[in-house]
Amino acid sequence: MDGSDAAALTDDVGFLLSRASGLVVRASNASLAGHGLRVRSYSVLLLAADSVEGVSQRELADVLGLDPSQVVLLVDELVTAGLVERRPSPTDRRTRLVVATDAGRVARARAGVDVDATLTRQLAELTAGEQLLLRELLTRLVAGGRAAVRV
Amino acid sequence: MDGSDAAALTDDVGFLLSRASGLVVRASNASLAGHGLRVRSYSVLLLAADSVEGVSQRELADVLGLDPSQVVLLVDELVTAGLVERRPSPTDRRTRLVVATDAGRVARARAGVDVDATLTRQLAELTAGEQLLLRELLTRLVAGGRAAVRV
DNA sequence: TATTGTTATACTCTATAACTATA
DNA sequence: TATAGTTATAGAGTATAACAATA
Numbered sequence: 001m002d003g004s005d006a007a008a009l010t011d012d013v014g015f016l017l018s019r020a021s022g023l024v025v026r027a028s029n030a031s032l033a034g035h036g037l038r039v040r041s042y043s044v045l046l047l048a049a050d051s052v053e054g055v056s057q058r059e060l061a062d063v064l065g066l067d068p069s070q071v072v073l074l075v076d077e078l079v080t081a082g083l084v085e086r087r088p089s090p091t092d093r094r095t096r097l098v099v100a101t102d103a104g105r106v107a108r109a110r111a112g113v114d115v116d117a118t119l120t121r122q123l124a125e126l127t128a129g130e131q132l133l134l135r136e137l138l139t140r141l142v143a144g145g146r147a148a149v150r151v
Numbered sequence: 152m153d154g155s156d157a158a159a160l161t162d163d164v165g166f167l168l169s170r171a172s173g174l175v176v177r178a179s180n181a182s183l184a185g186h187g188l189r190v191r192s193y194s195v196l197l198l199a200a201d202s203v204e205g206v207s208q209r210e211l212a213d214v215l216g217l218d219p220s221q222v223v224l225l226v227d228e229l230v231t232a233g234l235v236e237r238r239p240s241p242t243d244r245r246t247r248l249v250v251a252t253d254a255g256r257v258a259r260a261r262a263g264v265d266v267d268a269t270l271t272r273q274l275a276e277l278t279a280g281e282q283l284l285l286r287e288l289l290t291r292l293v294a295g296g297r298a299a300v301r302v
Numbered sequence: 303t304a305t306t307g308t309t310a311t312a313c314t315c316t317a318t319a320a321c322t323a324t325a
Numbered sequence: 326t327a328t329a330g331t332t333a334t335a336g337a338g339t340a341t342a343a344c345a346a347t348a
Contacts, residue, residue, distance in 0.1 A: 009197055010214065013282065014175040014270050016289035018190070019216055021172035023296035024165040026339090038314085039169070046160055058329055063161065065170055067317070072331055094324045094329045119165050125295035126288060131164065134288045137281055138167035144276035145174035177316090180337095189337080209306060218340070223308055245306040245347045 024122055031118040035111040036081060040064070042111055044074045045100065048084050049108040054097030056089065065146075083107050175273055182269040186262040187232060191215070193262055195225045196251065199235050200259040205248030207240065216297075234258050 009015055028039050037045065043064055047055050057075060061068045075098055078084040083104035089095035100108065123131050160166055179190050188196065194215055198206050208226060212219045226249055229235040234255035240246035251259065274282050 008201055009194060011286060011290075012270070013274060013286050013289065014179055014190075014266075015194065016286060016293055017168065017172040017175055019293045020289050020296070021168040022216065022339090023293065024168055027296075028165055039165075040315085043160060043166065050159055056329075061329095065173065068330065069318090069332075070316080089329095092325075092329080096330070115165075119163070122292070122296055123164060125291045130288055133284065134292075135162060135164050135167060137277060137285045137288075138164065138171050139162075140276045141273070141285075142167055142170045142174065145171070145178075145273060173316090191338085207306080219307065220309080220341090221339080243306080243348075247307070 024119065027118050027122060028115050031114040032111055035107055035114070037107070037111055040066070040070075041074050041077055042108075042115065044071070044098070045078055045083055045104055045108050046112070048078075048098045049100035049105045051099075054087060054099035056095045056097055058095070060098065078104070175270065178269050178273060179266050182265040183262055186258055186265070188258070188262055191217075191221075192225050192228055193259075193266065195222070195249070196229055196234055196255055196259050197263070199229075199249045200251035200256045202250075205238060205250035207246045207248055209246070211249065229255070 025039050028042075032038055032042050035042075044060055047060060047063060057068060057071045060066070060075075061071045064071070066074075075084060075086065078098075079086065082101060084098050084100050086096040087099055089097050126134065176190050179193075183189055183193050186193075195211055198211060198214060208219060208222045211217070211226075212222045215222070217225075226235065226237065229249075230237065233252060235249050235251050237247040238250055240248050277285065
């Protein structure tokens with residue numbers, strides 16, 4: 001008994017994760033607004049731009065933890081903006097590969113600078129070592145969470 | 152140059168925070184569904200039930216990081232369910248104190264058992280020490296983020 | 303003048319179901 | 326039968342603006 005239950009909520013890891021995520025997403029969206037992007041569309045663009053032959057929408061859904069139907073809408077948005085295009089897969093006619101256009105790669109690079117700077121600013125509370133530690137802890141949490149969901 | 156940019160997104164702390172938060176919120180909502188609650192309404196109920204004289208809606212908004220207008224709706228919902236009630240503040244006629252009813256305290260306790268068990272399961276990937284470390288890192292991140300927003 | 307609570311509105315995100323075309 | 330993609334829809338969460346009552 002040390003009175004610690006007075007902070008039952010603000011000490012809750014779930015609550016803290018939600019708050020921290022909200023702060024980062026909000027700031028990231030603000031820094032992406034000038035590029036006509038938001039966190040989710042930027043993530044899709046990033047994965048497309050950083051791959052050589054393109055990414056299937058199924059892969060995007062898996063990596064991003066989104067439903068395939070959401071990926072369709074995000075890709076539609078990027079296609080309209082001229083930042084990616086859908087190409088037929090040479091090996092599977094069901095699959096469509098999402099590939100960044102030249103404009104998409106430029107946009108990804110420019111937006112990346114801004115969003116990375118924003119994140120750096122938000123993580124400034126932590127030392128470099130702590131940031132790595134946080135990344136590792138979150139990675140294991142996410143990996144475990146996904147496994148648990150599949151059970 | 153070690154090829155580490157191939158994981159540019161999945162190594163991104165912002166992305167990991169968003170994923171981890173999503174997993175925890177989803178699981179928490181599932182464990183609260185049987186109690187007629189969701190994460191946000193449960194948080195309001197918790198703060199009301201754990202306070203002696205009640206909490207003002209302004210305080211709730213501050214602690215939860217929500218807009219006051221959202222707090223109104225969440226409190227409305229809990230009032231309808233008979234879990235909290237609004238009482239006039241004895242010192243400020245603008246302020247309305249949110250107080251848990253007896254039913255609300257019972258619901259908070261029961262729901263708390265379920266949601267805590269769910270979180271424990273999700274954090275099982277980490278040792279007790281790592282969980283404390285994660286909490287501390289997130290606490291500092293959230294505190295810093297809030298300060299930055301105020302600038 | 304500033305603060306507390308409220309109403310209203312629009313947009314984003316999340317969750318599902320049903321469907322097609324291919325494998 | 327199962328998988329990749331698509332369409333549609335509803336509900337939850339977020340973001341703002343404007344307002345009344347009170348300090």
